[in-house]
Each structure stands twice: as structure tokens, then as C-alpha cells.
Amino acid sequence: MISEVSASDNPEDGWFPESVAIGYDDPGGANSPQVVMPAVDLLESLGDGPVLEFAVGTGRIAVPLAARGVPVSGIELSRAMAARIAARPGGDAVEVTIGDMTSTRVDGEFSLVYLVYNTIGNVTTQDGQVEVFRNAAAHLGPGGLFLVEVGLPDLRRLPPGQDVVPFAMAPGAEGGGYVGFDQYDVVTQQFTSNHVTVSPDGAGKFRRIPFRYAWPAELDLMARIAGMRLKDRFADWDRSEFTGESTKHVSIWEKGVSA
Numbered sequence: 001m002i003s004e005v006s007a008s009d010n011p012e013d014g015w016f017p018e019s020v021a022i023g024y025d026d027p028g029g030a031n032s033p034q035v036v037m038p039a040v041d042l043l044e045s046l047g048d049g050p051v052l053e054f055a056v057g058t059g060r061i062a063v064p065l066a067a068r069g070v071p072v073s074g075i076e077l078s079r080a081m082a083a084r085i086a087a088r089p090g091g092d093a094v095e096v097t098i099g100d101m102t103s104t105r106v107d108g109e110f111s112l113v114y115l116v117y118n119t120i121g122n123v124t125t126q127d128g129q130v131e132v133f134r135n136a137a138a139h140l141g142p143g144g145l146f147l148v149e150v151g152l153p154d155l156r157r158l159p160p161g162q163d164v165v166p167f168a169m170a171p172g173a174e175g176g177g178y179v180g181f182d183q184y185d186v187v188t189q190q191f192t193s194n195h196v197t198v199s200p201d202g203a204g205k206f207r208r209i210p211f212r213y214a215w216p217a218e219l220d221l222m223a224r225i226a227g228m229r230l231k232d233r234f235a236d237w238d239r240s241e242f243t244g245e246s247t248k249h250v251s252i253w254e255k256g257v258s259a
């Protein structure tokens with residue numbers, strides 16, 4: 001049987017309820033030091049004072065950044081995800097506010113606000129994404145920075161008449177396995193990321209998460225609406241050059257002195 005989410009999940013936790021949070025910190029993948037540490041290195045080099053992570057999740061990035069001595073706060077929608085932060089060694093150092101990053105305000109002024117791991121796309125309207133930029137700017141002092149890490153939509157892999165791009169196909173032991181694919185609507189800039197996991201006994205899980213994609217130029221315009229200008233755009237956390245072949249970007253906007 002394929003099931004989308006567990007009946008015991010709290011709907012207020014959105015797309016990251018307890019049934020997702022429970023496996024979010026599993027070792028490997030996005031939790032491996034090879035992925036986490038380059039992000040922490042760049043963020044540490046940019047912050048000059050307190051920093052704020054929008055959609056801080058389970059503290060995957062925030063906790064190791066705080067361990068470097070950077071004062072880190074976070075905003076997070078899902079209580080189930082946020083509950084994992086305090087459970088991490090050193091997690092107490094991260095101050096978390098439960099709320100929506102489009103509108104929730106945290107006291108204080110920050111030198112850097114950051115939003116990683118494609119999470120700008122979890123806000124599925126253009127107006128909502130503009131509010132994320134405005135809210136980031138509202139937390140920054142003059143010269144403060146807003147950093148976003150997000151993948152580029154895979155539209156170059158869509159032949160005419162097709163709307164699905166598979167990104168993973170991993171047969172597992174004894175008939176189980178995992179299939180991942182994105183489904184695009186190029187008119188509305190909406191897409192869903194789809195994850196089908198089947199265990200050897202035939203039980204399955206289908207997780208379908210909605211996103212809105214935006215090209216870098218649209219994000220630059222959102223930044224300008226919020227009083228910020230592009231400072232740097234990299235292809236990855238290692239500051240590699242962003243090119244036509246890049247599959248993601250790490251972009252940094254600076255708040256104007258008079259904004």
C-alpha cells in the first residue's frame with residue numbers, strides 16, 4: 001500500500017511532520033560532513049555578528065555553525081523538526097522561534113540571514129517568496145547579507161510533451177527500492193518532488209512535496225523589491241563559478257545602506 005503521510009502527523013507541521021522529521025537526520029546524504037561543512041565554512045566567513053536561519057529544520061547547518069562560536073537563531077514552521085535541534089549536542093545554543101518565515105519576526109538585528117537546501121521553493125507563490133525576501137531584509141542592518149541555496153529547475157531535461165524528470169532509481173534488496181522524480185508545470189512555475197519508497201514486504205510510501213521554482217533573475221528582482229542587490233552568485237558552497245551548466249546556485253544579496 002502507498003501512503004502519503006502518517007495519520008498521527010500534526011497538519012500544522014506542514015510538509016515536514018513527525019513521520020518525516022524522524023528520519024531527517026539519518027547519516028549520509030545531506031547530513032554528511034562533506035555536504036554540511038563547506039556550507040558552514042562559507043556561512044561562518046560571511047557572518048559578522050548574530051545570524052538567522054530561515055526554515056532552520058533540525059539544525060543540520062545551524063548547530064555546527066553555532067559550534068564555531070557564531071550566535072545563531074532560527075525560524076521554523078514544523079515543531080516536529082525544531083524539536084530535534086535541542087536534542088543535538090550543542091543544540092541549546094540555537095534559539096528557535098516557531099513560525100512562518102514569510103512573516104515571523106525575531107528580535108534583534110542580524111548580519112546574515114540564510115535559507116538553504118531549496119527551501120525558498122517550499123513557499124509556493126511569487127507573493128510569498130517576495131515576502132521571504134522582505135522579511136530577510138527586515139532582520140538585517142545596512143550592509144547585511146541574505147544568502148539562498150537553491151537548485152535550478154531541470155527544464156533542459158524536459159523534451160516537448162513531457163513533464164516528468166526522474167532523478168533517482170535505486171532498486172533495493174528483495175524487491176524493495178526507491179524512485180524519485182520531479183513533475184513540472186512550466187506555465188505556473190509549480191513543481192512537485194516525488195519520492196516513492198517500497199520496502200521488501202511490498203509496503204510503500206509516496207511523499208509528494210509542492211514547490212515553486214524561480215530563475216536567479218527573478219530572485220534578484222525580489223531582492224531589489226526588498227532593498228537588496230546581488231553581491232555574489234556561486235555554483236556551490238566552495239565559491240565555484242556559476243555557469244550555464246550549473247545545477248544549483250548559492251546567491252548572496254546585500255541590503256543597501258539607505259534601504
Ligand SMILES: C[S@@+](CC[C@H](N)C(=O)[O-])C[C@H]1O[C@@H](n2cnc3c(N)ncnc32)[C@H](O)[C@@H]1O
Nearest residue numbers: 016055056057060076077078081100101117122
Ligand atoms: C528541506 S528542510 C531544510 C531544513 C534545514 N534548513 C536544513 O538545511 O536541513 C525544509 C524546512 O523548511 C521548513 N519550512 C517550510 N516552509 C516554511 C516556512 N514558510 N516558514 C518556516 N519554515 C518553513 C520545513 O518545515 C522544513 O523544516
